[in-house]
Amino acid sequence: MFKVISSSVCKKSLTRFSIVAQAHTAAATPAAAHGHHAVTFKQADVYPRVGNREIVGFGRNGEPTYFDAPDCPCPAVRWREETPEIKALREKAKGDWSNMTVAEKKALYRADFRSTLSEMTAPDGEWKFTVGALLAAIGASIWGYYFFVKAIYKSPKLESSSAEHQARMLERMIAEGVGRVEGVSSKWDYETGTWKKN
Amino acid sequence: MLSIIRGQVMKSVSLRTLAVRSYSSAKESDQDFDNRWESYFKRPTLDGWELRKGINDMQGFDNFPEPKIVVACLEACKRLNEPSLATRYLEALKWKAGKDANVIYPWLIQEIRPTLDKLKIATPEDLGFDKPELALKSVFEMKGPNDY
Incomplete structure (x- = not known):
């Protein structure tokens, strides 16, 4: 009777919510009943689509998603997943920053963020698509009107x-x-x- | 003598009035705003989440942060080992200055230059981020069909 649509996606989201719910109930109930104090769960289980990326902040609305916006410069997750090279760079960043070369600083920036603000605000020519679509819609309307006048509104006058x-x-x-x-x-x-x- | 008494009386009256009024409509002075945000970024227990939230919130206000707030924020970036975040915030401030960026941004850099030099923070210009690095060129700058 019912069709199951995209069962893996459903399963993932169900897993996420059930784990969060478990965490909440476990935190609400006395710890002695469970025999342990801390509730531990993996980030990959709760946020399966974030992957190995570190969740570092609030972003715009608290969801761990990446986006580039000049009015909200710090997204909630880092852009790239952690790799040994990036981890080495982060270790290096814990020391004096004058030891880091420009290339290393740029690599670390690109690990944290996808595009710079000047790339975000660079002209992308989208206005041409917008103007073209607008003119196409106006043209289609004129031809549609012509078609209706000539082909549809031809009933004999009373x-x-x-x-x-x-x-x-x-x-x-x-x-x-x-x-x-x-x-x-x-x-x-x-x-x-x-x-x-x- | 009389003026001293009157001064004291007026002072107490005006303070009381201020207190009563601020009960219904507290108005934060610019000085208090600056101090609040400077101390926010200077708090030793500030973590990366709060640093990013502070930057995002500051970016949403209808003002341009004082250099002392920016300095406090950059020092927090250094404390939390986030060099890319420091550069990102400078970029964001350049964007926030809007059409007056060519006046405000150099002034800001000049004001915070000692901190930049002390912490070895790379400005966007140092990393070549002032121009789009990975974006397509504007069609008006292209020299030919394969120049993009």
């Missing part, structure tokens, strides 16, 4: 919208005396059979 029919209707309204106080018949002179002159 007989009642012809000038002859309207003239007959006016004649009949005058004969029946429609609006004889202030309406159309009040402007008709029944004695002479013409329109009144003011």
Whole structure:
């Protein structure tokens, strides 16, 4: 009856939430009942998509995701996963920074962050796509209107919208005396059979 | 004599008024703001999470931080062994200066130069990050079809 969509993704998120829930319940209940004080769980189990990256901060909303934004320069995770080379650089950064070469500083920066702020704010030409899409939409609208006028709105006009029919209707309204106080018949002179002159 | 008494009375009255008013609408002076953030970054137990949160929050305020706050922040970066974060914050400050960056940013660098030299912090210019390094060139700077 129900289809299981993407079971591995579901399983991962379920694992994450059940582990977090376990951690909360374990923290709430007395430690003696469990026989241990600290609740330990692996980051990879709780945040499987972060991988080996270190969660270093709050980011914009507390979710451990990476993004580049000039108004929020410190994302919640580091950009690259930890490798032995990067770990060696971090050890070196614990000492005097004058011992680090420019290349090492740049490598460490690129391990922490994906792009510099000048790369973020560099023109990427996206305005051309936006203007092009806008013009395409306007063009499609004009051609669509033309198509509807020519192909769809071609039903025959009603007989009642012809000038002859309207003239007959006016004649009949005058004969029946429609609006004889202030309406159309009040402007008709029944004695002479013409329109009144003011 | 009279003026001294009056001065004391007025002082106590004005202080009381201030206290009553600040109960409903506390307004932090600029000096208090600067001191608060300087002491935030100077706290010895500050960790990397709080350092990043402080930088992000500072970046969201409608002001430009005083050099003494920036110095405190850079010293915190040094304390927590984060050289790339120090460079990143200087970049962020350059962006925050907006269209006046060519005036404000050199002034800031000049103000914090002793700290930069003392802690050997690399400015974005030192690392070549003032120009886009990995981004595509602007089409107006391309010299030909294969120059990108």
